[in-house]
Amino acid sequence: MQTSYIFAYGSLIWNPCFNYLLKSPAILRDYERQLCMYSWRARGTKDNPGLVLGLVNKEGSYCEGVVYKICDSNCDEIFTSLCLRENSPSECYNVVNLDVELINEGNVVSTLCFVSKNDHEQYAKYLTDDEKIKIIMQAKGECGTTKEYLENTVISLKKEGLKDDTLFELNDLL
Numbered sequence: 001m002q003t004s005y006i007f008a009y010g011s012l013i014w015n016p017c018f019n020y021l022l023k024s025p026a027i028l029r030d031y032e033r034q035l036c037m038y039s040w041r042a043r044g045t046k047d048n049p050g051l052v053l054g055l056v057n058k059e060g061s062y063c064e065g066v067v068y069k070i071c072d073s074n075c076d077e078i079f080t081s082l083c084l085r086e087n088s089p090s091e092c093y094n095v096v097n098l099d100v101e102l103i104n105e106g107n108v109v110s111t112l113c114f115v116s117k118n119d120h121e122q123y124a125k126y127l128t129d130d131e132k133i134k135i136i137m138q139a140k141g142e143c144g145t146t147k148e149y150l151e152n153t154v155i156s157l158k159k160e161g162l163k164d165d166t167l168f169e170l171n172d173l174l
Contacts, residue, residue, distance in 0.1 A: 007113045026102050036116055037092055037093075083095060090120070
């Protein structure tokens with residue numbers, strides 16, 4: 001049986017929406033998690049955009065997250081479903097394979113990752129914490145509020161023993 005891997009750094013940690021064989025804490029190097037993508041559907045609207053997380057390439061940084069190991073017989077169905085969930089309708093993420101280190105095993109696996117397109121109209125450039133907080137407190141979309149999204153992500157990261165001081169501090173400011 002062959003397997004494939006998916007890297008989760010936000011809502012996929014607390015709401016994976018697919019069956020998996022194994023869940024493992026992991027580190028993606030040279031990328032960081034940022035609250036940097038405007039959400040016009042799931043956590044906001046076009047008129048009142050929310051914010052969701054993205055992966056941003058930044059040399060020397062890292063992002064702690066979770067890797068899901070899935071059976072290859074389910075890959076096409078799961079990948080299609082994930083692309084619809086994460087990247088529809090605006091395709092604001094590049095779907096790429098990146099090497100991720102499994103913390104407990106110490107080995108590296110190639111995983112499917114959703115990386116922010118920094119030239120996309122939904123990429124939220126240069127927002128201050130105050131601007132982010134205003135959006136977080138006001139935005140609501142089909143899947144709920146941006147505030148719930150942030151809180152669920154922070155709770156899940158802590159539950160998994162993962163760190164993101166920037167995200168934790170922003171959540172504390174609320």
